[in-house]
Amino acid sequence: MNASVFFQQLINGMSLGSLYALLAIGYTMVYGILRFINFAHSDIFMVGAYFAFFSIVIFRIPWPIAAILSIGLTALVGMAIDRVAYRPVRDAPRISALITAVGVSSFLENLGLVTVGARPKAFESPSFMSKLFHIGDAAITGVAIWVPVITLGFLIVMMYIVYKTKVGMAMRAVSTDIDATRLMGVDVDKVISYTFALGSALAAVGGILWACKYPKISPLMGVYPGWKAFTAAVVGGIGSIPGAMIGGFIIGLIEVMTVAISPGLSGYRDGVIFLVLVIFLLLRPTGILGETLKEKV
Amino acid sequence: MTILKVRDLNVYYGGIRALKGISLDVPKGSVVTLIGANGAGKTTTLRAITGLTKPAKGHIEFNGRDITTVPPHEIVRLGVSMAAEGRRIFHNLSVIENLMMGAYHRDDAAEVKKDVEWITQLFPRLKERFNQKGGTLSGGEQQMLAIGRALMSKPKLLCLDEPSLGLAPMLVQEVFRVLNQVHKQGCTILLVEQNAKAALKIADYGYVLRGGSVSIHGDGKALMADENVRKAYLGE
Numbered sequence: 001m002n003a004s005v006f007f008q009q010l011i012n013g014m015s016l017g018s019l020y021a022l023l024a025i026g027y028t029m030v031y032g033i034l035r036f037i038n039f040a041h042s043d044i045f046m047v048g049a050y051f052a053f054f055s056i057v058i059f060r061i062p063w064p065i066a067a068i069l070s071i072g073l074t075a076l077v078g079m080a081i082d083r084v085a086y087r088p089v090r091d092a093p094r095i096s097a098l099i100t101a102v103g104v105s106s107f108l109e110n111l112g113l114v115t116v117g118a119r120p121k122a123f124e125s126p127s128f129m130s131k132l133f134h135i136g137d138a139a140i141t142g143v144a145i146w147v148p149v150i151t152l153g154f155l156i157v158m159m160y161i162v163y164k165t166k167v168g169m170a171m172r173a174v175s176t177d178i179d180a181t182r183l184m185g186v187d188v189d190k191v192i193s194y195t196f197a198l199g200s201a202l203a204a205v206g207g208i209l210w211a212c213k214y215p216k217i218s219p220l221m222g223v224y225p226g227w228k229a230f231t232a233a234v235v236g237g238i239g240s241i242p243g244a245m246i247g248g249f250i251i252g253l254i255e256v257m258t259v260a261i262s263p264g265l266s267g268y269r270d271g272v273i274f275l276v277l278v279i280f281l282l283l284r285p286t287g288i289l290g291e292t293l294k295e296k297v
Numbered sequence: 298m299t300i301l302k303v304r305d306l307n308v309y310y311g312g313i314r315a316l317k318g319i320s321l322d323v324p325k326g327s328v329v330t331l332i333g334a335n336g337a338g339k340t341t342t343l344r345a346i347t348g349l350t351k352p353a354k355g356h357i358e359f360n361g362r363d364i365t366t367v368p369p370h371e372i373v374r375l376g377v378s379m380a381a382e383g384r385r386i387f388h389n390l391s392v393i394e395n396l397m398m399g400a401y402h403r404d405d406a407a408e409v410k411k412d413v414e415w416i417t418q419l420f421p422r423l424k425e426r427f428n429q430k431g432g433t434l435s436g437g438e439q440q441m442l443a444i445g446r447a448l449m450s451k452p453k454l455l456c457l458d459e460p461s462l463g464l465a466p467m468l469v470q471e472v473f474r475v476l477n478q479v480h481k482q483g484c485t486i487l488l489v490e491q492n493a494k495a496a497l498k499i500a501d502y503g504y505v506l507r508g509g510s511v512s513i514h515g516d517g518k519a520l521m522a523d524e525n526v527r528k529a530y531l532g533e
Contacts, residue, residue, distance in 0.1 A: 166397075166401070169390065169394055169397065169398065170398070170401065172387070172389055172390055173387045173390060173398050175389070176387045176388060176389055176390070177385050177387065179349055179369075179381070179385070180381060180385035180386075180387065181387075181398070182348075182349065182368075182369040182370055182373075183347060183349070183369060183373060183378070183379050183381060183385075183447075184370075184373065184398045184399055184401045184402075184446070184450070185370050185371075185373035185374050185401050185402035185450060186370055186398075186401050186402070187368075187370045188370070
């Protein structure tokens with residue numbers, strides 16, 4: 001592999017990795033606060049892509065407006081799922097929330113199959129996504145460059161919200177100690193609701209960018225990206241937002257480089273990622289940035 | 298005037314009856330203490346007052362308003378604040394963020410700033426650690442932060458659950474010195490303590506809890522003089 005091919009693959013890996021990062025943040029934020037894996041998160045990603053599909057391809061809304069609209073609507077869907085499905089089991093054992101999440105996931109996938117059908121739909125990405133860039137000998141598609149750039153923009157906004165605003169401070173407080181946060185006069189349910197909105201909005205960004213990169217969307221499109229993003233969250237240290245980002249990029253790079261270095265393995269690209277998950281769970285279950293969990297008394 | 302009125306409070310944890318009809322009164326501007334052994338129901342009483350645990354029976358009135366079923370975040374807004382047992386510091390938030398969490402529901406930024414100043418006068422050590430994570434503080438500093446954080450909500454009634462637990466004697470003194478000062482500034486205090494001697498010394502009135510009910514109550518000095526209290530809780 002010469003330098004320019006390597007460079008090209010590096011960009012591809014970053015591009016794929018940023019999509020996993022966007023999705024991984026939602027897993028890690030919900031886990032950080034509620035200590036369960038929101039399996040429906042991968043389907044929220046799919047819902048985001050469909051909102052964009054309908055507003056762009058069917059309703060012909062201009063691109064930027066359609067994207068913002070889809071992100072907003074997906075955030076509302078995330079909040080609604082929390083309100084309808086998760087809040088009623090908030091005080092139940094965690095396993096109940098986990099099973100509920102599996103149920104919501106299955107519900108969304110089947111709802112998709114019934115309403116929009118199983119046949120993949122062709123997505124129209126904006127023209128700037130398909131432009132080719134030539135850097136040295138490497139030819140890189142616009143989408144491979146724009147995806148990480150746009151992702152970075154959204155990550156900065158998200159970091160600002162979580163680390164610099166009052167509601168972000170409450171989100172971090174809730175993730176340490178829910179009762180203590182209540183004693184500060186914080187309406188914890190509201191904060192959890194905002195967390196779902198934020199995580200779902202990022203999932204929508206991921207879903208839309210994914211649809212630009214792989215322009216066929218289907219109700220099950222979220223399943224594999226979801227599992228890999230979950231892996232990314234575990235690798236980065238579940239509960240840690242910077243960890244989820246780092247994990248996302250690592251998983252994206254591993255996936256792309258596996259195929260680049262040894263094309264024979266391309267059929268096993270998903271397997272390699274899950275092997276990484278198994279290795280991390282065995283050797284460092286708390287991930288790269290995760291803290292050792294102290295049992296709460 | 299009574300700021301807090303608790304009547305016939307019954308709390309169950311699963312099938313276990315933790316409180317068996319506790320009644321108590323906290324007069325405005327006073328220091329009232331609850332003492333008793335482990336498992337007597339002191340913490341549960343505070344949890345019920347602050348809304349974290351819902352009583353099965355009985356009622357709680359604060360400032361003339363029934364707060365028995367009011368959720369905890371609204372009780373704080375009414376003016377009840379608690380420094381919970383075990384400090385419950387947000388270890389991933391900085392010291393200043395911990396204090397700001399205490400003022401979360403307030404929107405008078407200028408006043409909040411003044412109160413941060415006030416807290417740092419009460420606990421000068423916190424000032425040097427403003428940007429440090431709460432989890433890196435020593436036990437004593439965490440306790441100061443927990444009290445400071447509870448004060449940041451400008452409470453009318455400050456509940457403290459075992460503020461002296463696990464602290465070196467010097468620090469215990471420091472904590473009680475600050476409580477005295479806060480009290481002088483007009484804050485009513487409900488203090489739960491294992492350190493009965495120190496608690497009764499500053500308390501106007503005390504309740505001794507035993508097995509989920511009030512066994513004796515009386516003013517601080519009278520309890521200090523009581524033979525049974527001396528034997529059971531003052532270690533004499």
